[in-house]
Amino acid sequence: MTTRDIDALFEHMTTKLDHQMEDEMEWIFSMLHEDTDRLEKVGMTLVDEFDVDLVTCELCDDNGKATGERVDLLISMVAALKPEEVRALSDRFAALAESEGVEYEGVACTDPLPEDFFDWLDLEEANWRLKHLADSGWPEGQPIPFIFAVECEDGAQAKKVGAAFEADGLDGKLGGVEVIDDSGDHEDAQGTGVAVQMEGLHDEAVLASAYAAVEGIVKEAGGRLLGVQFFGDEDEDGDDEG
Numbered sequence: 025m026t027t028r029d030i031d032a033l034f035e036h037m038t039t040k041l042d043h044q045m046e047d048e049m050e051w052i053f054s055m056l057h058e059d060t061d062r063l064e065k066v067g068m069t070l071v072d073e074f075d076v077d078l079v080t081c082e083l084c085d086d087n088g089k090a091t092g093e094r095v096d097l098l099i100s101m102v103a104a105l106k107p108e109e110v111r112a113l114s115d116r117f118a119a120l121a122e123s124e125g126v127e128y129e130g131v132a133c134t135d136p137l138p139e140d141f142f143d144w145l146d147l148e149e150a151n152w153r154l155k156h157l158a159d160s161g162w163p164e165g166q167p168i169p170f171i172f173a174v175e176c177e178d179g180a181q182a183k184k185v186g187a188a189f190e191a192d193g194l195d196g197k198l199g200g201v202e203v204i205d206d207s208g209d210h211e212d213a214q215g216t217g218v219a220v221q222m223e224g225l226h227d228e229a230v231l232a233s234a235y236a237a238v239e240g241i242v243k244e245a246g247g248r249l250l251g252v253q254f255f256g257d258e259d260e261d262g263d264d265e266g
Contacts, residue, residue: 049103052131053098063097079098132159150235170224173220176248181216204217
């Protein structure tokens, strides 16, 4: 990415998106190479300064047929950076990539995660979450397990809801059902409910269909749907680098 590219990025942010220089953003610098071990080695040199993750992306042809995979190294930080600071970091990573024989792709930025990012999400919030994953480099169409949480009045209702999901199977996509009956008054009590895991995709239509199916089962069996959650590699510990 050239100096002109970075200047154009800031011009777009300040003139079109009302960005102020004191606003914090999540800055994501990326490298790629077919050798995952080589990328991991590069990432290990940066973990003391940045959040570092390896993300596997599926490659597809124009017809959507999978043709292979590639691995991206994502180097990220949340900060209020000035153009000259982004240019300096970009130059640093470009030089590092060249010295290590990997390809430097450039820099992107997105709004930082809110404090309640890991709360249960309704459908509208979950769609925003997918957009954030896309902005962070997680490609659309990639598998992402969906986890739904259902709150129940008591253990009997939780067992009923869990059994309903087991019987339905969610079109063969059901990954697991956990009935939770921990309604004690101790500090770490989880409450009473059901956690449902199913196969999902980074796709808004797939998410909407899954949400509607779960909602229907909960409405029929009882309980209250708290929402859904899912995580791309960059949200978890990935390859234990970040």
